[in-house]
Amino acid sequence: MKNIIVIVIGIVIILGGIWYFTSNKSKEAIVPVETTVPVPESSGNVPETQVQNVISATDSGFSPSSITIKKGETITFMSESLQPAWPASAIHPTHTVYPGSSIAKCGTTEENGIFDSCKGLLKGETWSFQFDIPGTWKYHDHLNPSQYGTIIVE
Numbered sequence: 001m002k003n004i005i006v007i008v009i010g011i012v013i014i015l016g017g018i019w020y021f022t023s024n025k026s027k028e029a030i031v032p033v034e035t036t037v038p039v040p041e042s043s044g045n046v047p048e049t050q051v052q053n054v055i056s057a058t059d060s061g062f063s064p065s066s067i068t069i070k071k072g073e074t075i076t077f078m079s080e081s082l083q084p085a086w087p088a089s090a091i092h093p094t095h096t097v098y099p100g101s102s103i104a105k106c107g108t109t110e111e112n113g114i115f116d117s118c119k120g121l122l123k124g125e126t127w128s129f130q131f132d133i134p135g136t137w138k139y140h141d142h143l144n145p146s147q148y149g150t151i152i153v154e
Contacts, residue, residue, distance in 0.1 A: 084120025
């Protein structure tokens with residue numbers, strides 16, 4: 001009887017985790033930061049501003065924890081944490097929520113095309129990913145799964 005109770009509790013915890021990482025709990029929209037980029041005098045085709053989508057991995061979590069971007073934009077994760085941070089698609093530990101992503105592809109020829117840094121980023125290191133599929137995508141720190149966020153691609 002105790003074994004059945006333990007199994008049922010385990011199933012409830014797993015299903016709760018899946019629901020938590022795949023549901024959209026955050027409605028806050030963060031506007032990307034705009035930075036001025038110098039324009040060479042000889043070129044009239046270079047935009048004066050460039051959108052920078054940066055998410056910082058800090059000791060207390062990701063900042064911003066939610067961001068809205070356009071399809072085809074890139075997000076750069078920057079580690080500002082004393083501990084390594086490993087940004088990756090939800091759900092822990094498989095990283096399969098963003099289509100085509102999977103931790104199983106780390107270390108393979110497919111690694112560059114997945115939403116997974118495939119390693120812990122040390123303080124000051126960055127990793128970038130271009131989002132080409134519209135939707136609401138949860139992500140987490142593989143090394144600290146209690147830290148997570150949401151990327152909304154319009």
